[in-house]
Amino acid sequence: MVSLTECMRIGVLIAALIGASLLMTAYNLPTGILQQSSIESRWMPGSVPVFDAKSSDWQRALPSQIPLTRQNITQPMLTKPSTQFVVVRSLNNGSWIAFMLEWEASSKHSSTVRIQDFRDGAALQFPLKKGAPPFLGMGQKNSPVNIWHWKADWQEAIDSFFEDIQNVYPGMSVDYYPFAKVPYGVAKVTELDKTFSAGMGVGNPFSLSQYAFTPIEDLNAAGFGTLTTQPHQDVIGKGVWSEGRWKVIFARPMVTADPNDAVFEPGGTTSIAFAIWQGGNREVDGRKSFSNWHLVSIDKGERAAFPVTLRQGTILLGAALVGFGVGFSLYDRARAKAIAAEIGQRREKPSGLALASFLAICWVAFFYLVVTGFTGESFIVRNAVLVQGAIAFLVMVVTASLTRRLFKG
Amino acid sequence: VNGVPKVWNWQINREMDFPYETARPWRQFAAVFNINRCIGCQTCTMACKSTWTFNKGQENMWWNNVETKPYGGYPQFWDSKILEKLGRQEWRGATYAGKTIFEQAPEGEVALGYLPEDREWTAPNIYEDTTPSWEKMVTLPIHRTWFFYLQRICNHCTYPACLSSCPRKAIYKRREDGIVLIDQQRCRGYRKCVENCPYKRPMYNSTTRISEKCIACYPRIEKGEVTRCIAACVGKIRLQGWVKIPEQAEPDSPIDYLVHVAKVALPLYPQLGLEPNIYYIPPRWVPRQYLKQMFGPGVDRAIENYTKPDQELLGLLQLFGTTRRIIHRFKVTSTHVIGYDDSKRELVRVPIEDPFYIRPVTFTNIT
Numbered sequence: 033m034v035s036l037t038e039c040m041r042i043g044v045l046i047a048a049l050i051g052a053s054l055l056m057t058a059y060n061l062p063t064g065i066l067q068q069s070s071i072e073s074r075w076m077p078g079s080v081p082v083f084d085a086k087s088s089d090w091q092r093a094l095p096s097q098i099p100l101t102r103q104n105i106t107q108p109m110l111t112k113p114s115t116q117f118v119v120v121r122s123l124n125n126g127s128w129i130a131f132m133l134e135w136e137a138s139s140k141h142s143s144t145v146r147i148q149d150f151r152d153g154a155a156l157q158f159p160l161k162k163g164a165p166p167f168l169g170m171g172q173k174n175s176p177v178n179i180w181h182w183k184a185d186w187q188e189a190i191d192s193f194f195e196d197i198q199n200v201y202p203g204m205s206v207d208y209y210p211f212a213k214v215p216y217g218v219a220k221v222t223e224l225d226k227t228f229s230a231g232m233g234v235g236n237p238f239s240l241s242q243y244a245f246t247p248i249e250d251l252n253a254a255g256f257g258t259l260t261t262q263p264h265q266d267v268i269g270k271g272v273w274s275e276g277r278w279k280v281i282f283a284r285p286m287v288t289a290d291p292n293d294a295v296f297e298p299g300g301t302t303s304i305a306f307a308i309w310q311g312g313n314r315e316v317d318g319r320k321s322f323s324n325w326h327l328v329s330i331d332k333g334e335r336a337a338f339p340v341t342l343r344q345g346t347i348l349l350g351a352a353l354v355g356f357g358v359g360f361s362l363y364d365r366a367r368a369k370a371i372a373a374e375i376g377q378r379r380e381k382p383s384g385l386a387l388a389s390f391l392a393i394c395w396v397a398f399f400y401l402v403v404t405g406f407t408g409e410s411f412i413v414r415n416a417v418l419v420q421g422a423i424a425f426l427v428m429v430v431t432a433s434l435t436r437r438l439f440k441g
Numbered sequence: 442v443n444g445v446p447k448v449w450n451w452q453i454n455r456e457m458d459f460p461y462e463t464a465r466p467w468r469q470f471a472a473v474f475n476i477n478r479c480i481g482c483q484t485c486t487m488a489c490k491s492t493w494t495f496n497k498g499q500e501n502m503w504w505n506n507v508e509t510k511p512y513g514g515y516p517q518f519w520d521s522k523i524l525e526k527l528g529r530q531e532w533r534g535a536t537y538a539g540k541t542i543f544e545q546a547p548e549g550e551v552a553l554g555y556l557p558e559d560r561e562w563t564a565p566n567i568y569e570d571t572t573p574s575w576e577k578m579v580t581l582p583i584h585r586t587w588f589f590y591l592q593r594i595c596n597h598c599t600y601p602a603c604l605s606s607c608p609r610k611a612i613y614k615r616r617e618d619g620i621v622l623i624d625q626q627r628c629r630g631y632r633k634c635v636e637n638c639p640y641k642r643p644m645y646n647s648t649t650r651i652s653e654k655c656i657a658c659y660p661r662i663e664k665g666e667v668t669r670c671i672a673a674c675v676g677k678i679r680l681q682g683w684v685k686i687p688e689q690a691e692p693d694s695p696i697d698y699l700v701h702v703a704k705v706a707l708p709l710y711p712q713l714g715l716e717p718n719i720y721y722i723p724p725r726w727v728p729r730q731y732l733k734q735m736f737g738p739g740v741d742r743a744i745e746n747y748t749k750p751d752q753e754l755l756g757l758l759q760l761f762g763t764t765r766r767i768i769h770r771f772k773v774t775s776t777h778v779i780g781y782d783d784s785k786r787e788l789v790r791v792p793i794e795d796p797f798y799i800r801p802v803t804f805t806n807i808t
Contacts, residue, residue, distance in 0.1 A: 104549065106608070107549055107550055107551050107606075107608070108549055108550055108551070108606070108608060108633060109548070109549025109550075110549070111547075111548055111549050144630065144650050145647045146558070146559045146647070147556065147557070147558060147559050147562065147632065147635065147645040147647075148556060148558045148559065185650075196497070196647075196648060197497065197498060197500065197647045197648060200647075204500065206500055208495075209495065209496065209497060210495050211496075212497075219497055221497060221648055224496055224497050224648070225496065228493070228495065228496045229496050229497065229498065229646075229648065229649050230625040230649070230653065231625050231628070231646065231649030231650070231651045232649060233625070234625050234626045235626070236625055236626055236628065236649065236651055238628075238629060238630050238649070238650040238651050239625075239648075239649035239650060239651060241650060256608065257607075257608055257609055257610040259609065259629075314556075316631045316632070317608045317609075317629075317631040317633065318608050
């Protein structure tokens with residue numbers, strides 16, 4: 033038998049748990065079981081969120097926390113540990129696949145104009161051949177890799193404008209730019225004579241980054257020093273920095289016409305490795321934090337994805353809590369009436385309809401919590417299977433007691 | 442270090458560590474700069490600038506520069522910075538007993554280096570000529586200050602630190618002339634070359650976001666012409682040619698003669714271990730200790746031989762700055778020095794002693 037005070041106590045406990053979970057989320061504390069070594073690319077209906085890191089669709093994906101170490105295989109190395117881990121989520125809809133990388137970066141570094149400025153960056157690496165992945169260090173001869181490299185400065189050029197020398201040195205003075213349309217002013221980068229801006233003349237993608245349509249470069253490599261930009265660029269995405277974290281989405285059709293692109297088969301698996309560069313620490317080239325090879329299993333979507341998204345789940349839980357309140361007050365009033373009737377020697381059953389409907393909502397909430405807890409779509413806390421399980425358990429205790437009370441009447 | 446090839450560096454007279462095996466080019470671009478003759482007019486600097494680095498992103502880029510020693514430097518204090526990092530090192534006779542930048546490489550790096558920041562590249566030459574006693578004013582006749590001009594281009598080293606530190610292998614040394622170039626297609630702007638070249642000749646282009654460096658005017662060299670900085674030299678201090686290793690030195694090659702036979706021309710900071718290929722005739726008036734730190738132990742002999750040249754050397758010194766074609770061979774007669782091209786055709790014939798005229802007293806103001 034659950035008394036009103038007990039119910040209040042339990043309610044306070046639930047509120048405390050939810051509060052703790054929210055706090056843990058806010059401070060990004062690991063709150064439950066995190067996938068450590070394998071990554072699942074979760075199937076979803078509709079279009080994959082390519083440009084929106086805040087899309088609730090990303091809550092469908094199982095987050096995996098991938099540990100990173102400093103690169104110390106080849107020179108130049110990173111001599112001190114830098115980025116500790118990257119949180120990876122993946123979604124696919126059978127024709128497009130997307131990965132979202134999330135890592136801590138206390139400040140944003142997206143300028144490469146001054147000689148001492150280096151960009152933040154992130155990369156994914158996939159083997160081209162099936163079977164055991166090749167050497168982690170950018171593949172090997174006869175077993176190349178496909179690399180997707182996102183750059184903060186390219187992102188900045190797409191999001192706002194291409195930062196040029198006069199933006200960084202507004203007080204600069206230049207005598208004369210031969211060949212420019214206005215030689216005695218500050219020439220536009222597009223006016224330059226490309227023979228003497230050799231990087232532009234030969235089509236170096238860094239020199240042409242003011243024309244980039246994607247912040248992600250599609251590359252191949254077959255060992256150290258062999259990294260080469262693909263003639264056809266297929267990877268799109270977007271990176272957003274806020275509150276000390278980068279969230280970067282990489283997306284590509286699962287199959288392309290390019291034989292040098294990694295292939296993603298629904299229901300299949302592929303190896304994946306990660307690298308993160310912190311521009312503020314002058315991380316560039318081999319000076320990076322990187323992961324070992326991990327496995328991505330690509331969900332085929334045979335099992336229907338759980339149809340409730342974060343927003344719907346929140347509404348459902350809210351409705352359940354409101355239902356709980358309304359139902360309980362109705363029940364309590366009926367019970368009081370019954371007691372009064374008993375005192376007046378008249379037996380009257382408490383109104384069961386309101387209680388039953390309220391309990392039905394409570395059971396739905398419970399099952400929702402359990403199911404989402406197991407599928408990883410927990411909507412209260414990121415990754416918090418255990419916390420959510422505890423909440424579900426408490427909801428179950430309350431609901432079961434009240435149900436028993438209803439039938440005992 | 443295990444697994445690192447040992448290469449022979451004749452300038453330090455010993456084997457040293459280098460990430461790659463020796464791969465000497467078929468012939469090596471080289472030049473001799475006679476510091477004694479330089480007037481610091483910067484015509485070489487402007488010739489280079491107006492040919493190669495006038496575009497956007499190259500505002501602070503000077504592939505050729507002339508700095509005033511001991512205080513000047515482009516980028517600022519480049520040599521004192523790398524020497525300080527290297528620490529005190531010794532020569533034992535003609536052999537370098539200290540460590541090169543490759544042997545002194547910190548953990549995880551190919552070579553010792555540093556990345557100069559933007560302010561170190563701006564305003565070259567500013568305040569360089571200001572003497573330390575300018576506040577008190579220099580009192581004559583005791584002149585206690587000294588300075589000299591150091592003319593610098595890329596040394597197109599035999600063991601380039603830029604090349605060996607590029608993780609992309611985007612830098613290569615041409616077999617046909619030993620010129621070191623950055624592949625503008627493969628460069629990804631990592632700036633490792635800027636960091637590890639002790640002479641700081643690779644430079645970062647802020648607009649193209651990749652690094653560039655002195656190309657030794659290779660389109661001119663391919664046509665048999667000397668570089669722009671050498672052709673434009675007003676003081677005729679520069680002579681371009683080809684250098685061989687000491688054992689294969691050819692006495693009729695102008696550079697070989699100056700470097701290996703007369704031994705008047707010395708490499709810049711040979712102790713760094715790169716085997717640079719621009720050679721300098723050291724200035725006669727500068728404290729020897731300073732010069733020995735800069736040009737190695739051959740300074741005394743170089744100045745001695747330069748101060749008392751024999752007929753051959755005297756003749757060869759007259760060939761500097763006489764033609765824009767590359768002189769491959771030379772011959773000194775009793776009155777003239779003759780320069781020849783690749784196919785032994787005569788390029789230039791210069792008298793060793795200029796004819797002496799006595800003007801009538803009424804025309805002394807007319808030349």
